[in-house]
Amino acid sequence: MQxxxxxxxxxxxxxxxxxxxxxxxxxxxxxxxxxxxIGGGGHGLATAYYLAKNHGITNVAVLExxxxxGGNTARNTTIVRSxxxxxxxxxxxxxxxxLWKGLSQDLNYNVMFSQRGVMNLGHTLQDMRDIQRRVHANxxxxxxxxxxxxxxxxxIVPIIDTSKNARYPILGASWQKxxxxxxxxxxxxxxxxxxxxxxxxxxxxxxxxxxxxxxxQVYGVHTNRGDIESxxxxxxxxxxxxxxxxxxxxxxxxxxxxxxxxxxxxxxxVLDTVVMSNHVHGYISQTDKGDLVIxxxxxxxxxxxxxxxxxxxxxxxxxxxxxxxxxxRVRMNRQWxxxxxxxxxxxxxxxxxxxKGLFFNCGWGTGGFKATPGSGHVFAxxxxxxxxxxxxxxxxxxxxxxxxxxxxxxxxxVAH
Amino acid sequence: MFYIHxxxxxxxxxxxxxHPKGQAHIARPEDPExxxxxxxxxxxxxxxxxxxxxxxLWVHAIGCRKFFNITRNSAxxxxxxxxxxxxRPRFSAEHPQGExxxxxxAVNVADEAGRVADQEGVRA
Ligand SMILES: Cc1cc2nc3c(=O)[nH]c(=O)nc-3n(C[C@H](O)[C@H](O)[C@H](O)COP(=O)(O)OP(=O)(O)OC[C@H]3O[C@@H](n4cnc5c(N)ncnc54)[C@H](O)[C@@H]3O)c2cc1C
Ligand SMILES: [Zn+2]
Numbered sequence: 001m002q003x004x005x006x007x008x009x010x011x012x013x014x015x016x017x018x019x020x021x022x023x024x025x026x027x028x029x030x031x032x033x034x035x036x037x038i039g040g041g042g043h044g045l046a047t048a049y050y051l052a053k054n055h056g057i058t059n060v061a062v063l064e065x066x067x068x069x070g071g072n073t074a075r076n077t078t079i080v081r082s083x084x085x086x087x088x089x090x091x092x093x094x095x096x097x098x099l100w101k102g103l104s105q106d107l108n109y110n111v112m113f114s115q116r117g118v119m120n121l122g123h124t125l126q127d128m129r130d131i132q133r134r135v136h137a138n139x140x141x142x143x144x145x146x147x148x149x150x151x152x153x154x155x156i157v158p159i160i161d162t163s164k165n166a167r168y169p170i171l172g173a174s175w176q177k178x179x180x181x182x183x184x185x186x187x188x189x190x191x192x193x194x195x196x197x198x199x200x201x202x203x204x205x206x207x208x209x210x211x212x213x214x215x216x217q218v219y220g221v222h223t224n225r226g227d228i229e230s231x232x233x234x235x236x237x238x239x240x241x242x243x244x245x246x247x248x249x250x251x252x253x254x255x256x257x258x259x260x261x262x263x264x265x266x267x268x269x270v271l272d273t274v275v276m277s278n279h280v281h282g283y284i285s286q287t288d289k290g291d292l293v294i295x296x297x298x299x300x301x302x303x304x305x306x307x308x309x310x311x312x313x314x315x316x317x318x319x320x321x322x323x324x325x326x327x328x329r330v331r332m333n334r335q336w337x338x339x340x341x342x343x344x345x346x347x348x349x350x351x352x353x354x355x356k357g358l359f360f361n362c363g364w365g366t367g368g369f370k371a372t373p374g375s376g377h378v379f380a381x382x383x384x385x386x387x388x389x390x391x392x393x394x395x396x397x398x399x400x401x402x403x404x405x406x407x408x409x410x411x412x413x414v415a416h
Numbered sequence: 417m418f419y420i421h422x423x424x425x426x427x428x429x430x431x432x433x434x435h436p437k438g439q440a441h442i443a444r445p446e447d448p449e450x451x452x453x454x455x456x457x458x459x460x461x462x463x464x465x466x467x468x469x470x471x472x473l474w475v476h477a478i479g480c481r482k483f484f485n486i487t488r489n490s491a492x493x494x495x496x497x498x499x500x501x502x503x504r505p506r507f508s509a510e511h512p513q514g515e516x517x518x519x520x521x522a523v524n525v526a527d528e529a530g531r532v533a534d535q536e537g538v539r540a
Contacts, residue, residue: 243465253463255465256467300435302436
């Protein structure tokens with residue numbers, strides 16, 4: 001792999017940037033791999049990268065039915081934070097935040113991780129009590145977190161409406177200074193390029209259509225490009241996980257829902273942090289290009305259509321205009337949907353299954369982008385050792401039968 | 417945007433009047449006290465989540481406030497039918513073109529009569 005550098009940029013300028021090498025190979029599938037990862041989103045690619053880098057397992061294939069990052073990875077609103085309530089999730093997301101900090105250097109790829117801070121607003125006394133509780137829990141877990149009040153919010157975000165006569169007055173917020181955003185497709189590409197350089201085969205347009213299972217042990221997959229064998233398979237297929245699980249005769253505690261995002265026409269810089277509100281239900285940030293990136297809640301019904309309903313768009317924009325009356329006349333440029341795999345406790349599944357050798361990494365729902373490096377890191381360790389990594393262990397599928405849920409819903413102000 | 421026929425109001429109304437409530441026809445275990453953790457967890461949390469034909473429970477929240485069922489394709493979003501509580505769907509993954517109307521109706525009537533008779537103390 002040719003490393004990217006300032007010097008390289010100058011060198012390629014001399015040949016009019018026409019001689020850059022491809023970022024990754026386009027290999028033909030081998031018959032057999034040590035590990036197969038299904039799903040070429042950020043989590044799958046990160047898993048493959050850490051398998052190769054940290055565990056020396058390089059005979060790995062990533063099977064992606066479409067193109068890299070074409071799932072939720074490059075459809076999300078790119079918010080990265082770690083101020084979750086419970087110990088288990090705080091460990092998982094904070095581990096990820098630690099990896100984000102050095103990710104561009106580690107991958108030699110600019111993922112544009114920008115620690116511009118994230119605030120979660122409170123609009124009622126109960127909101128503020130919940131925020132206090134979560135911030136205290138965060139601090140006990142060593143997660144950067146503080147409570148700020150309306151005047152401090154106004155100082156950080158002058159364009160927000162903190163007046164008392166707002167329909168939903170802003171009383172305060174939790175504030176994680178070290179949180180922020182990253183460029184989502186660069187995350188998929190960066191992991192792909194770095195994994196490929198270590199020998200991982202990245203196979204796009206390769207759809208898994210079934211599993212080969214004998215005596216309760218998985219030993220391969222059927223794909224549209226023929227059968228491929230491996231005794232260790234990690235499924236990292238987000239919204240499609242229920243469909244893939246069914247191919248192995250498994251059922252998951254998941255429902256797949258459309259989640260939408262919108263971007264506006266580009267504006268001059270007006271918002272240099274991320275503002276989220278669970279109460280009026282919307283969140284917003286501004287890209288370096290100037291577009292406002294806006295998102296909100298899922299459509300309540302099951303759906304695989306990668307599009308959402310107009311009613312949801314309307315609610316989302318109502319929330320944004322409630323917080324930022326100044327945006328009332330901004331025009332939206334584009335709108336799209338992704339299919340998020342939601343669990344009842346709003347926490348992911350990182351787990352073995354009843355089929356030996358078959359693991360799932362899914363259930364990230366509306367908020368897994370932030371966890372991309374951490375999830376890949378602990379899932380790779382689990383696949384390498386055949387035992388779940390201690391940070392991943394609480395997120396077993398079994399929790400839905402034992403009752404040991406990690407109930408982030410409601411507790412963490414869990415939107416994304 | 418869905419335009420949904422409420423089988424109780426017998427009118428097509430805007431999606432905004434309704435709320436989806438998840439997979440339909442999930443029977444509560446007869447005797448929860450004797451359920452294993454396995455059975456209880458399955459009942460509470462595990463879902464079919466199909467890409468394709470799905471039976472789901474909806475409520476006409478700001479209309480008649482009654483619950484009813486929809487058979488819908490979760491990929492194309494096409495609504496194949498709406499039907500009342502206690503009725504059986506005509507369309508299903510096994511019968512994507514629908515069973516004949518007479519068959520469906522006949523089953524409904526027999527079923528519901530049976531269910532009423534089964535309930536102790538119920539006198540029609
Ligand atoms: C609109 C929106 C906004 C969001 N905002 C945020 C946010 O601000 N912050 C945050 O942290 N998270 C956010 N999320 C959630 C986040 O995007 C996801 O949790 C995360 O990207 C999941 O990554 P993944 O790699 O697991 O899944 P994906 O990127 O969806 O990758 C799964 C891949 O599996 C492939 N696949 C599926 N079936 C098969 C098969 N049979 N064979 C081969 N390949 C298959 C798919 O094509 C897909 O590429 C948002 C999501 C959406 C939709
Ligand atoms: Zn009605």
